[in-house]
Amino acid sequence: MDAAITGSELTRVMLEEGHQEVWCAVDDSCDQDAMAYLDNNDFTARIVSFSDGVFYCTAGMAWSCAVPIKIVAITQAEAGF
Secondary structure (H helix, E strand, O other): OOOOOOOOHHHHHHHHOOOOOOEEEEEOOOOOHHHHHHHHHOOOOEEEEEEEEHHHHHHHOOOEEEEEEEEEOOOOOOOOO
């Protein structure tokens, strides 16, 4: 049985398969740290390429780790109205 592809490896494969922009939690340490900072949306980026062992976002910054995330709109009920 094949192990599931996750984290930064999944982002790399998505880019190889033709995805042009991948929303990711990013960090220069590890995938776990990238996800730990996601609560405040402090470190998210649209990743557009992987080259020389790093990911690049639309702003041109390089990141060591980029974990794909799903961003969805909240509902009125979730907003507390």
